[in-house]
Amino acid sequence: DADVTQTPRNRITKTGKRIMLECSQTKGHDRMYWYRQDPGLGLQLIYYSFDVKDINKGEISDGYSVSRQAQAKFSLSLESAIPNQTALYFCATSDHYGYTFGSGTRLTVV
């Protein structure tokens, strides 16, 4: 089993719909992150969480929300999806020095 599992792997949704991307990790790390990758823009941090009761905004949090349901689970929601949220989304977990990424969710908003 992968250390960081993201579901779904691919999703097409319509503008205005609510969608949730899920992430679970088996590394036992406290820190979890959601990143977005757009072509030519690298990885941009959306939200991060250092433990179950901790939620912090990243560089591009507008239009997104997160929930840290347990140490191992961190979900990302788009309350009302818009086409410019079409991107590749990565979840990651870390201790102080090492990040482990999931395989990504390709989201298309039409």
Place this chain on the structure above:
Amino acid sequence: DQQVKQNSPSLSVQEGRISILNCDYTNSMFDYFLWYKKYPAEGPTFLISISSIKDKNEDGRFTVFLNKSAKHLSLHIVPSQPGDSAVYFCAATNPQGSQGNLIFGKGTKLSVKP
């Protein structure tokens, strides 16, 4: 304002030659630097890192050099192999700082031609 910059979006190298990927940073609080490699349809995977107390770290064909005064680091791959073709992200952090988040560059796409 970009804190981590990879100014070359792409690099093409012949198999067997050296690949040099460059990265610059602006935040002097960064003290730990990492390189990640990403293949299409996969998440980034850790490649090599360096602490600011060092100026070089080597792992097999991969060597990272850090020039703190210039706020510059580079990744050398010798010899380059076709399987090294991927997008390489430079990242920086201050693990003991209040955030400890990784800040990524935009990536450099390396193509190694047989």
